[in-house]
Amino acid sequence: MKPIHKSCLTVALAAVIPSLSYADATLYGSFRLGMFKTDDRSAVLDDYASRIGIRGTVDLGLDNTKGIFNWEQGLSLNTGALGGGRYAHVGAKGDWGTLMGGKFDHPTYAYVGNVNEFAMSALPTGLDVGYVANGSDPRTGFRADRRVSNSIGYISPNLNGLEAMIVGVFAGETSGNVFAGPASTQKDNEIDGYNLGVKYTLSDLTLATAYGAVKSGKDAQGMYGVDSNLWGVAARYRLNNFRFAAKYEQSKDKVRNLTDKGYALNAGYELNGYGASVGFATTKQDQADRERSASVELHRRLGNAVLAIGYVNYNAAAVSNTNSYKQYNDERALFPIVGGNDTAYLTYRLQF
Numbered sequence: 142m143k144p145i146h147k148s149c150l151t152v153a154l155a156a157v158i159p160s161l162s163y164a165d166a167t168l169y170g171s172f173r174l175g176m177f178k179t180d181d182r183s184a185v186l187d188d189y190a191s192r193i194g195i196r197g198t199v200d201l202g203l204d205n206t207k208g209i210f211n212w213e214q215g216l217s218l219n220t221g222a223l224g225g226g227r228y229a230h231v232g233a234k235g236d237w238g239t240l241m242g243g244k245f246d247h248p249t250y251a252y253v254g255n256v257n258e259f260a261m262s263a264l265p266t267g268l269d270v271g272y273v274a275n276g277s278d279p280r281t282g283f284r285a286d287r288r289v290s291n292s293i294g295y296i297s298p299n300l301n302g303l304e305a306m307i308v309g310v311f312a313g314e315t316s317g318n319v320f321a322g323p324a325s326t327q328k329d330n331e332i333d334g335y336n337l338g339v340k341y342t343l344s345d346l347t348l349a350t351a352y353g354a355v356k357s358g359k360d361a362q363g364m365y366g367v368d369s370n371l372w373g374v375a376a377r378y379r380l381n382n383f384r385f386a387a388k389y390e391q392s393k394d395k396v397r398n399l400t401d402k403g404y405a406l407n408a409g410y411e412l413n414g415y416g417a418s419v420g421f422a423t424t425k426q427d428q429a430d431r432e433r434s435a436s437v438e439l440h441r442r443l444g445n446a447v448l449a450i451g452y453v454n455y456n457a458a459a460v461s462n463t464n465s466y467k468q469y470n471d472e473r474a475l476f477p478i479v480g481g482n483d484t485a486y487l488t489y490r491l492q493f
Contacts, residue, residue, distance in 0.1 A: 166197035168493075173263070174218050175488035182482070188218040189264065189488070192227055206235035211245075227288060239296040247286040247294075248306045248338025248351035249390075253373035254286065256386040256407060260418045261440040262449035262488040267422035268434045268459060270390045270401040272371045273355045286336060286353050286371065302342040310334035310355075333357060345379040368395040384409040384418075401426040414442040430458035446491045454483050 170193035178184045194213030201208050210231045215224035232241030246255075254269060272284040294308035312333045338351030350373070357367040373390035386407040393400050403424030410417055420436045438451030460482050 165199070166195050169194055169196065170493055171263075172218060172491045173488065175262070175264075175486050177484055177486045179484045180482045186219075188216075191216050191218055191224075194228070201233065203235075205237075206233055208232070209234050209239070209241065211243075230292075236298060238298045240294075241296075242293040244288055244290045245292060245294065247289055247292070247308045247336035247353055249286040249336055249353045249371050249373055250284070251306070252338040252340045252349035252351045253375040253388055253390065254284075256375050256377065256388045256405060260409075260420065260436065260438040260449065260451060261416060261442070261447045261490075262438060262451060262486070263490060264451070264453075264486065264488065266434065266436040266451070266453040267405050267407075267420055268403060268424050268432055268455075269422075270371070270392045270403040270424050271394075271426065272392045273367050273369050284371075285334065285355050289334075291333075303339070304341075305337070305339045307337040308335065310336075347377040348375070350374045365396060369393060370395075382410055382412050384411075399427045411440075411442070416440050416442070432456060432459035434459060445493060446489065449488045449490070450486070451488075452483075452485045 171191060173189045173191045174186065175189050176184060176186050192213055192215050194211065196211040196213075197209070199208035199210065208231070211228055213226075213228040215227050216222065217224050226244065228243075228245055230241045230243030230245050232239060232243075234240070260266060269284065272286065289308075289310060291312040292308050292310050294306060297303075297305040310333045334353065334355040336351065336353035338349060340347060340349035342348075352370070352372040354370040355367050356369075357365060359365055369392060371390065371392040373388055375388040376386065378385045384407075387405065389402075389404045391400065391402045401424060403422065405420065405422035407418065407420045409419075417440070418436075418438050421434070423431060423433045425431045433456040434453060436451060436453040438449055440447055440449040
């Protein structure tokens with residue numbers, strides 16, 4: 142990933158962001174295309190989460206402090222069209238840490254939840270415990286700890302391997318925002334959600350824990366539309382050419398008085414650009430059947446590209462989520478591209 146000089150960036154992106162000519166900016170992206178064959182469906186050649194973005198720093202005229210910015214947009218390799226905003230934030234960083242505001246991941250995902258994306262295809266083939274949907278249908282969207290708008294966060298400097306992050310969400314009474322809650326004449330909470338986490342890295346071992354909560358405004362009857370929390374722990378370890386990762390998560394829906402618990406285990410190996418990974422995940426919610434997923438993948442690294450072939454298997458409870466899952470309107474997030482059924486895939490991912 143190489144910095145782009147001011148003149149090149151101005152020519153390429155002047156129509157979108159003219160002010161970049163005054164910033165130290167880097168253009169980056171990931172183009173992803175895959176062939177997917179899901180049970181009971183025809184094969185499909187589809188884009189999966191391609192994106193393009195700009196990030197960089199700006200001189201603020203201060204010692205040990207720079208302005209920072211990041212903007213990332215989804216795109217489709219099938220249509221050539223942009224597919225919606227992914228990340229966007231602005232802030233400052235220095236020896237004292239990082240302060241930013243906008244749309245970004247919270248610690249329960251950044252420190253714990255993302256261990257599911259362990260395969261080199263970068264497909265989220267595992268299962269996560271249920272949590273509030275981030276303003277969209279959980280089957281096609283994300284939990285409310287990922288890409289969360291109206292967020293302000295602080296990340297501490299790294300102190301001998303120890304790092305902490307704290308985030309608050311201030312959504313006001315925005316219509317359709319899960320943090321804002323149902324429309325009513327009552328004033329919303331000043332802070333609609335918070336999330337905090339700590340991670341510690343010692344050589345090749347990383348340990349992390351995080352906790353988050355969402356409480357929306359009350360409806361006309363004085364009932365909360367959303368009142369939920371999520372916590373988890375995770376561990377990652379690298380031993381020569383091997384990689385290992387594990388996580389445990391638990392969420393609580395206080396409105397329905399339901400708890401969801403789950404864990405995931407992942408392992409991978411790579412030598413001379415050839416590698417393999419395996420994963421297992423399971424979740425169990427109150428009054429529902431246990432859901433399981435198992436995946437295996439082989440990959441070939443080609444410089445800044447990865448070619449991967451794999452298979453993911455879900456048990457009957459995970460596939461029939463409307464019958465087994467009772468939290469958050471009987472919906473849960475599974476494999477977002479093909480709806481959560483057993484799938485074989487061949488993918489090509491190009492990074493720049």
